[in-house]
């Protein structure tokens with residue numbers, strides 16, 4: 164068995180291996196035999212067939228239709244594994260797409276990478292990650308797709324927590340008795356995540372998370388494209404899809420080549436050369452960086468005095484490929500001072516941290532937290548009102564053996580109506596706030612006469628005298644996935660609900 168950390172990113176998937184206390188980043192070979200320290204998170208259709216990763220880029224060069232950033236589909240509140248995705252002429256479910264991609268990644272690890280394995284050993288165990296703000300369906304689909312693609316998943320943790328491992332592995336000395344917290348700033352291709360990680364020896368406890376599900380390096384590319392198109396005096400709508408994709412790729416490459424010394428970016432728009440001042444480009448993307456600073460606000464109490472806000476923090480650690488843009492460390496250092504550190508491998512930090520977590524000999528322990536709350540709306544007064552019961556608050560600590568919460572009562576109605584939801588927060592009076600995501604809508608027959616062959620949605624809810632004794636059991640597992648059981652304690656009749664099943 165080979166142990167890996169796999170960071171399935173929006174634009175790039177990075178893999179780091181566990182190799183006797185080292186965590187080398189795996190390089191993948193393209194058709195020309197050139198090595199790339201990432202596997203592109205893309206799919207292409209050519210001749211009715213799907214290609215993934217480097218093979219997808221090659222298929223696109225031969226005229227295939229390329230789809231990027233499909234990980235973003237998982238972040239949508241209404242996402243489900245069965246939702247259809249069109250890749251050129253091929254129509255697949257989102258789940259099939261994920262399994263196809265991760266399966267191709269596994270094959271590439273075996274056949275076209277520099278990963279050192281024991282001869283004949285094609286089995287991988289992996290620690291994987293999801294954005295800190297991932298909702299239940301997103302966590303569930305990610306986990307199931309990795310398993311279906313043939314990875315033995317040891318653990319699934321939040322992306323910034325993994326970067327926290329990499330930080331304390333690399334910079335253990337910055338952590339002191341007074342400064343035990345690391346603020347991980349992860350600007351990826353599609354998402355921004357920030358996490359406060361409390362470091363105590365080898366144990367890392369995520370004490371807070373914040374983030375933006377839809378801000379990342381892709382948006383910085385789009386701004387450069389708009390700036391270039393404007394400078395060329397072209398209307399964006401004049402670009403054909405293929406032209407736009409090629410220009411976007413040009414913008415991404417140019418952006419990634421920027422150094423703190425760069426003065427101008429030169430691009431080719433419809434055969435016209437345009438030269439853009441880097442300062443103008445940075446001014447245009449400053450609001451994007453500002454939005455990440457604003458998103459961190461809940462983690463930093465007194466942001467009015469930003470330098471002091473970091474006083475008891477060992478470091479603000481910049482990771483994610485997007486942090487490679489010189490503007491990002493510059494702006495953050497202006498704001499927060501010397502305690503801003505950039506990872507030497509911003510794009511690989513999460514994968515390396517995951518490999519550290521996958522290494523039994525490293526002895527790192529991680530206690531993660533649920534980053535969303537979970538609760539239920541129950542009908543009250545024979546369906547004339549609802550009341551919200553927050554079951555798990557967003558910051559509940561996740562334990563390996565799961566956390567269980569029960570509610571026991573005597574049913575007062577013939578039929579129970581439960582609307583289970585995930586929410587991004589719960590306010591002081593216990594009402595859900597922020598995004599609300601439906602988890603399941605459940606009708607539970609308290610009246611035994613309703614338990615066989617009755618269409619429950621046609622039944623009127625009535626108040627009855629004392630009904631059966633009911634227990635609701637809520638379990639949240641180490642991956643943050645919730646299971647709900649409703650049990651008639653007297654007869655043992657029960658229903659179980661899990662997300663995505």
Ligand SMILES: Nc1ncnc2c1ncn2[C@@H]1O[C@H](COP(=O)(O)OP(=O)(O)OP(=O)(O)O)[C@@H](O)[C@H]1O
Pocket residue numbers: 171172173174175176234350351352353354355379380381415418419420421482483484485486487488489509510
């Ligand atoms: N040197 C660089 N300068 C600026 N941006 C860079 C650099 N290198 C990579 N990027 C950008 O980083 C982004 C990819 O970052 P990363 O690999 O961390 O994201 P991801 O993990 O794929 O996405 P996410 O974490 O959002 O799911 C891309 O937008 C890419 O253009």
Ligand SMILES: [Mg+2]
Pocket residue numbers: 170171172173322351352483513
């Ligand atoms: Mg990432």
